[in-house]
Amino acid sequence: MFELKLLLLLPSTVLPLVIIWGLLQRKKKSLKLPPGRMGWPFIGETFGYLKPYLATTIGEFMEQHISRYGKIYKSYLFGDRAIVSADAGLNRFILQNEGRLFECSYPSSIGGILGKWSMLVVVGDMHRDMRMISLNFMSTSRLRTHLMPEVDKHTLLVLRSWKENSIFSAQNEAKKFTFNLMAKHIMSIDPGKPETEHLRKEYITFMKGVVSAPLNLPGTAYNRALKSRSTILKVIEHKMIERLKETNNDREKVEDGDLLGWVLKHSSLSIEQILDLILSLLFAGHETSSVSIALAIYFLQACPKAVQELREEHLEIVRAKKREGESGLNWDDYKQMEFTQCVISETLRLGNVVRFLHRKAIKDVRYNGYDIPCGWKVLPVVAAVHLDPLIYDKPQEFNPWRWQSKTSTDSSAFSNMKTGNNFMPFGGGPRLCAGSELAKLEMAVFIHHLVLNYDWELAEPDEPRVFPFVEFPKGLPIKAMKAFFLSTFALFVTLSGALKIGVNYGMVADNLPTPDKVVTLFKSSYIGRIRLFAPNPDVFKALEGSRIQVILGTRNEDLSRLASDQSYAATWVNTRVVPHASSIKFRCISLGNEVIPGELATYVLPAIQNLDAALKAAHLMVPVTTAISMQVLGVSFPPSQGVFSDSGIMGPITGFLASNGYPLMVNVYPYFAHAGDPVNIPHDYALFKSNNIVVKDGKLGYQNLFDAMVDSVYSALEKARGPNVDIIVSETGWPSAGNGNIATIDNAQTYNTNLIAHLRSLSGTPKRPRKELETYLFAMFNEDLKSPGVEQNFGLYYPNMTPNLFQKDFLSADGWILAAKTMNAVEEVYKIARAQTLIALCSTVPGYWFTVAFIDRIGRFKIQMMGFFFMTVSMFALAFPYNHWTQKKNRMGFVMMYALTFFFANFGLNATTFVVPAEIFPARLRSTCHGISAAAGKGWCYYCCIWALICCPELG
Ligand code: HEM
Numbered sequence: 001m002f003e004l005k006l007l008l009l010l011p012s013t014v015l016p017l018v019i020i021w022g023l024l025q026r027k028k029k030s031l032k033l034p035p036g037r038m039g040w041p042f043i044g045e046t047f048g049y050l051k052p053y054l055a056t057t058i059g060e061f062m063e064q065h066i067s068r069y070g071k072i073y074k075s076y077l078f079g080d081r082a083i084v085s086a087d088a089g090l091n092r093f094i095l096q097n098e099g100r101l102f103e104c105s106y107p108s109s110i111g112g113i114l115g116k117w118s119m120l121v122v123v124g125d126m127h128r129d130m131r132m133i134s135l136n137f138m139s140t141s142r143l144r145t146h147l148m149p150e151v152d153k154h155t156l157l158v159l160r161s162w163k164e165n166s167i168f169s170a171q172n173e174a175k176k177f178t179f180n181l182m183a184k185h186i187m188s189i190d191p192g193k194p195e196t197e198h199l200r201k202e203y204i205t206f207m208k209g210v211v212s213a214p215l216n217l218p219g220t221a222y223n224r225a226l227k228s229r230s231t232i233l234k235v236i237e238h239k240m241i242e243r244l245k246e247t248n249n250d251r252e253k254v255e256d257g258d259l260l261g262w263v264l265k266h267s268s269l270s271i272e273q274i275l276d277l278i279l280s281l282l283f284a285g286h287e288t289s290s291v292s293i294a295l296a297i298y299f300l301q302a303c304p305k306a307v308q309e310l311r312e313e314h315l316e317i318v319r320a321k322k323r324e325g326e327s328g329l330n331w332d333d334y335k336q337m338e339f340t341q342c343v344i345s346e347t348l349r350l351g352n353v354v355r356f357l358h359r360k361a362i363k364d365v366r367y368n369g370y371d372i373p374c375g376w377k378v379l380p381v382v383a384a385v386h387l388d389p390l391i392y393d394k395p396q397e398f399n400p401w402r403w404q405s406k407t408s409t410d411s412s413a414f415s416n417m418k419t420g421n422n423f424m425p426f427g428g429g430p431r432l433c434a435g436s437e438l439a440k441l442e443m444a445v446f447i448h449h450l451v452l453n454y455d456w457e458l459a460e461p462d463e464p465r466v467f468p469f470v471e472f473p474k475g476l477p478i479k480a481m482k483a484f485f486l487s488t489f490a491l492f493v494t495l496s497g498a499l500k501i502g503v504n505y506g507m508v509a510d511n512l513p514t515p516d517k518v519v520t521l522f523k524s525s526y527i528g529r530i531r532l533f534a535p536n537p538d539v540f541k542a543l544e545g546s547r548i549q550v551i552l553g554t555r556n557e558d559l560s561r562l563a564s565d566q567s568y569a570a571t572w573v574n575t576r577v578v579p580h581a582s583s584i585k586f587r588c589i590s591l592g593n594e595v596i597p598g599e600l601a602t603y604v605l606p607a608i609q610n611l612d613a614a615l616k617a618a619h620l621m622v623p624v625t626t627a628i629s630m631q632v633l634g635v636s637f638p639p640s641q642g643v644f645s646d647s648g649i650m651g652p653i654t655g656f657l658a659s660n661g662y663p664l665m666v667n668v669y670p671y672f673a674h675a676g677d678p679v680n681i682p683h684d685y686a687l688f689k690s691n692n693i694v695v696k697d698g699k700l701g702y703q704n705l706f707d708a709m710v711d712s713v714y715s716a717l718e719k720a721r722g723p724n725v726d727i728i729v730s731e732t733g734w735p736s737a738g739n740g741n742i743a744t745i746d747n748a749q750t751y752n753t754n755l756i757a758h759l760r761s762l763s764g765t766p767k768r769p770r771k772e773l774e775t776y777l778f779a780m781f782n783e784d785l786k787s788p789g790v791e792q793n794f795g796l797y798y799p800n801m802t803p804n805l806f807q808k809d810f811l812s813a814d815g816w817i818l819a820a821k822t823m824n825a826v827e828e829v830y831k832i833a834r835a836q837t838l839i840a841l842c843s844t845v846p847g848y849w850f851t852v853a854f855i856d857r858i859g860r861f862k863i864q865m866m867g868f869f870f871m872t873v874s875m876f877a878l879a880f881p882y883n884h885w886t887q888k889k890n891r892m893g894f895v896m897m898y899a900l901t902f903f904f905a906n907f908g909l910n911a912t913t914f915v916v917p918a919e920i921f922p923a924r925l926r927s928t929c930h931g932i933s934a935a936a937g938k939g940w941c942y943y944c945c946i947w948a949l950i951c952c953p954e955l956g
Pocket residue numbers: 104119120131134281282284285286288289292353354357358425426427428430431432433434435436438439440
């Protein structure tokens with residue numbers, strides 16, 4: 001009976017609904033709405049719209065709708081009729097007309113969780129007041145003075161906690177960073193404290209609710225988030241009450257160092273309003289920037305070229321700071337980060353942290369022939385514009401260079417991008433993100449420290465997805481290693497490049513790589529200063545725009561003409577220097593290399609004067625000088641007695657340099673001093689290895705010969721009217737071969753490494769303590785056309801530019817067989833084969849015997865595991881104390897350890913992997929599989945070799 005009544009009632013309920021629907025349809029027919037479909041009753045197309053997708057795309061839903069209806073379409077979303085816009089023009093129109101035609105309108109669930117006074121929710125005067133507070137608090141002057149050092153500090157705090165080679169979630173680390181920063185900035189709570197950690201945990205629960213379905217039922221994420229919200233608010237309220245208590249409830253007297261104090265003091269907002277404002281700022285400032293940083297880490301790991309360019313930019317900043325004697329990043333440094341800004345823009349464009357905004361029409365609006373009825377939801381989808389191929393070339397590609405004006409081919413598209421017309425990661429109009437500058441600052445500083453300190457890679461595949469908040473489902477697991485360049489010698493030079501350390505680029509060889517390759521090597525090795533012995537157009541061309549500073553030499557043969565003919569000097573400057581002066585930074589020009597004493601000595605000063613006049617006439621402020629050897633000193637020991645032997649030549653030169661403020665270049669070689677008198681000049685003293693004072697000179701004590709040699713030149717300069725002339729050490733180094741056990745790879749490495757460490761310490765010399773000494777290592781490459789012997793062996797690199805450590809190099813690195821360059825190819829093959837045979841006989845073959853003897857007693861599995869274990873142990877034992885093994889006295893130990901790895905390869909995995917298949921599978925199957933496996937292995941080797949040769953021809 002009851003069911004019957006219900007059935008009768010049904011038409012009376014449905015009928016009015018149908019009539020209202022019909023009326024709405026009629027009204028709609030008279031309007032010209034954009035095309036589209038409304039989907040299911042009540043839910044419309046919301047589920048399709050919110051279906052997760054890859055963040056670097058616009059998702060299947062948008063793609064299908066745009067291809068079917070165009071960039072503006074209607075739908076039914078978030079419980080309302082909606083107009084969706086992927087159109088750049090309409091998006092701008094919507095955001096610019098905030099408050100006039102459109103109004104911010106986020107779903108009520110957002111208001112429910114962020115609070116009714118949240119900035120994302122409030123409109124009108126209240127929004128204006130809160131916006132003023134946020135803008136004032138994040139003004140440029142506050143960013144400069146307060147936030148910049150804080151951002152720097154918090155970045156380092158997070159990055160320094162990274163454990164090398166461990167795997168961790170980069171997304172969580174970025175969140176920790178932005179949360180700590182915001183918590184400090186908003187409420188002055190410090191990272192690591194229990195209350196901060198407690199708050200962070202509550203905040204994570206709260207965030208899960210913000211992105212979940214708004215179902216307030218016990219146990220749901222939304223319900224838990226509401227509880228966390230009230231816990232967080234209680235903490236903030238408690239802080240607020242404490243502050244008010246301190247001032248007897250006088251808001252005027254509250255300190256305004258953080259946002260909480262600032263709002264209490266400078267606004268008339270109620271406690272409830274302040275709480276919601278603070279929570280919404282914590283939300284707005286934390287979530288978006290942390291995801292953006294995670295996105296940058298993600299995009300950059302797949303784009304080494306960008307990391308390389310970033311490193312160059314940031315190293316240059318570090319170098320400049322070092323020059324100025326500053327530390328800690330400041331606002332001026334931030335403004336230097338041009339390429340970093342390109343990376344940030346590209347990250348925001350491709351990652352689209354905020355994909356669309358929520359608005360509603362508050363009037364009937366007509367746009368491009370379409371009606372947008374009053375009350376309808378309007379969703380400007382900024383991500384769709386950022387990924388539009390008509391606006392951005394290959395939009396799915398991470399290409400930070402597209403933001404550099406000179407590389408853009410499509411000037412109209414670029415100018416639009418640049419002026420920000422189409423680029424709206426921070427929204428636009430009166431609701432433009434109040435923290436956009438802070439967000440960019442956070443990203444830039446994070447990137448600065450990241451690229452300078454770490455190399456990183458994805459530990460397992462992960463990608464940013466839209467849920468609709470952008471997130472990495474696995475948290476972006478990465479493995480971070482200390483940046484490679486910190487651990488290699490070449491890049492050791494670079495960091496020191498932050499100091500004034502350069503390299504001599506000598507070219508007396510017929511097997512050197514081409515200048516463009518060498519300059520690429522300089523760049524990748526972060527060598528920021530070089531010395532060239534003579535002008536070279538190819539080198540100049542390669543150096544253009546590289547930011548590498550150059551000391552340029554003149555050929556000794558040109559000296560007499562430069563000295564006697566002013567017009568030749570002018571021509572020399574106008575043809576060799578002027579054309580490159582705008583693209584290459586010339587540090588100084590040196591006339592004559594080691595020509596004093598000698599028959600060319602008298603030409604040096606007039607040549608310097610002529611060239612100086614020519615440079616000044618060409619309006620170039622480049623110092624002019626000469627490079628001397630230690631031979632110019634009549635006395636060099638003890639250092640305080642240093643004096644030039646020919647004061648008639650050196651006196652006037654010194655006087656000229658002193659009066660112009662130009663430096664003197666000196667070639668300082670402790671090697672030659674030690675090699676000439678190894679008994680009286682101890683090995684440790686020459687190699688910076690002495691722990692005690694070796695030479696006492698009055699009040700000064702010398703622990704290394706390099707300092708003593710430099711100080712003897714300072715003493716000579718003092719006596720020759722040049723006490724203020726600076727010294728540049730234009731050459732110093734140690735040969736790696738050519739003179740028995742003095743010129744060895746080991747000694748060369750020791751000298752260079754210790755020298756750099758000494759220069760990096762900025763301790764100066766005893767005579768000029770704490771004075772930075774500009775120094776150029778000799779030389780970049782071994783030069784085969786120099787006189788045989790040590791002269792050919794000063795190079796930091798072999799001419800093939802590849803410091804490889806393959807198996808055969810292990811043997812030579814240890815000195816067990818000689819380095820390849822000391823013998824011909826047949827000899828080399830013979831010696832390597834002999835060494836390998838010996839190892840095979842002593843370790844590989846006995847390994848097989850042991851397997852045969854023990855396989856049935858111990859068992860296959862145990863032998864295999866034991867083999868793995870001992871191979872790992874012996875490899876580690878070789879790798880960790882590698883320097884120890886390279887010393888001559890430890891040679892035998894090295895060979896034993898090396899042999900041991902081979903022994904356990906065979907008394908282990910090698911034998912068992914042959915034996916076990918033989919026992920399990922029939923011979924036919926086995927031989928087929930062996931064949932396939934061998935062929936695949938060889939095929940892959942060929943493939944890699946061919947590609948290696950194509951990509952790096954210098955290997956050939
Ligand atoms: C890369 C990081 C960030 C992105 C992509 C981003 C994006 C946005 C967008 C698109 C809006 C406009 C919302 C709308 O119109 O409905 C917005 C608003 C806002 N953002 Fe950000 N934001 C970021 C970082 C920050 C930071 C660090 C803060 C600092 C607390 C912040 C504070 C705000 C505030 C207060 C608003 C509201 C402005 C208003 O309604 O007047 N944002 N943000």
